[in-house]
Structures are given as C-alpha cells and as structure tokens.
Amino acid sequence: MTDLTRLTNAFDACCGWCCGSGPALREFADRNADRIEPRVLSGGLFSGPRALPVAAYPRIPAADRRIATATA
Incomplete structure (x- = not known):
C-alpha cells in the first residue's frame, strides 16, 4: 500500500x-484515485x-451565469 497525497479543495x-x-x-480525483486522497473543506x-x-449581493446571480457558461 502506498501513501496517498492529500488534496484539499477549499x-x-x-x-x-x-x-x-x-x-x-x-x-x-477519479483519474488519480490511486495517488490522492481528496478532501473538501467548506469555506466562507x-x-x-x-x-x-x-x-443582498445582486451581482452574484449574473456572475454565476457567466461562470456556468465559461465552465460548461
């Protein structure tokens, strides 16, 4: 058994x-499952x-739509 590298996503x-x-x-993470230990850290x-x-942040919905388009 090999040691896995921990990958933390904030x-x-x-x-x-x-x-x-x-x-x-x-x-x-799926492609590197034999090498990494993925971990998700919830941030704020x-x-x-x-x-x-x-x-209270009216710019967020429009920004989210742009990001969704850019990452699709």
Missing part, C-alpha cells in the same frame, strides 16, 4: 468558480458582518 457554495470547477475536480466567501442572504 470550497464555498456561494462562489461560482468553486461550483464551476466541481466537474473538473471530480474527474481529476462572506463571513462575519458580510454574511448576508445571497439576495
């Missing part, structure tokens, strides 16, 4: 790039006093 559900990169990261794009409902 993920934030409010980050369009984090969501957009999901399929590529999954494919990478908006924390403390900036932790508001998504509706």
Whole structure:
C-alpha cells in the first residue's frame, strides 16, 4: 500500500468558480484515485458582518451565469 497525497479543495457554495470547477475536480480525483486522497473543506466567501442572504449581493446571480457558461 502506498501513501496517498492529500488534496484539499477549499470550497464555498456561494462562489461560482468553486461550483464551476466541481466537474473538473471530480474527474481529476477519479483519474488519480490511486495517488490522492481528496478532501473538501467548506469555506466562507462572506463571513462575519458580510454574511448576508445571497439576495443582498445582486451581482452574484449574473456572475454565476457567466461562470456556468465559461465552465460548461
């Protein structure tokens, strides 16, 4: 048995790039399952006093649509 290299992905559900990169990261992890130990760490794009409902950030939906198109 070989030691696996831990790959940590700091993920934030409010980050369009984090969501957009999901399929590529999954494919990478699947192809390298014999070499890496994938781990997801939930992070926070908006924390403390900036932790508001998504509706408080009107630019997020449009940015998410652009990211979805760019990563499709």
